[in-house]
Amino acid sequence: xxxxxxxxxxxxxxxxxxxxxxxxxxxxxxxxxxxxxxxxxxxxxxxxxxxxxxxxxxxxxxxxxxxxxxxxxxxxxxxxxxxx
Numbered sequence: 001x002x003x004x005x006x007x008x009x010x011x012x013x014x015x016x017x018x019x020x021x022x023x024x025x026x027x028x029x030x031x032x033x034x035x036x037x038x039x040x041x042x043x044x045x046x047x048x049x050x051x052x053x054x055x056x057x058x059x060x061x062x063x064x065x066x067x068x069x070x071x072x073x074x075x076x077x078x079x080x081x082x083x084x
Contacts, residue, residue, distance in 0.1 A: 004012075020028050 016028075017025065
């Protein structure tokens with residue numbers, strides 16, 4: 001499990017060529033590159049908004065705690081129709 005060697009990379013390239021064909025390979029590589037570029041852009045934007053993400057996480061954890069206390073509360077006495 002040392003990673004991909006040159007033989008494995010050649011096999012993967014041959015499989016990709018069989019699946020997509022030589023004509024579509026540049027198109028597939030371009031769309032893959034655009035996807036990676038967009039992913040990096042969004043990951044960088046998320047790092048810049050680190051304070052906002054942390055604040056929303058704290059708010060969410062507080063909401064979960066409030067809901068947990070409601071769930072863990074003992075059941076209340078049910079009233080009969082005559083008592084209402």
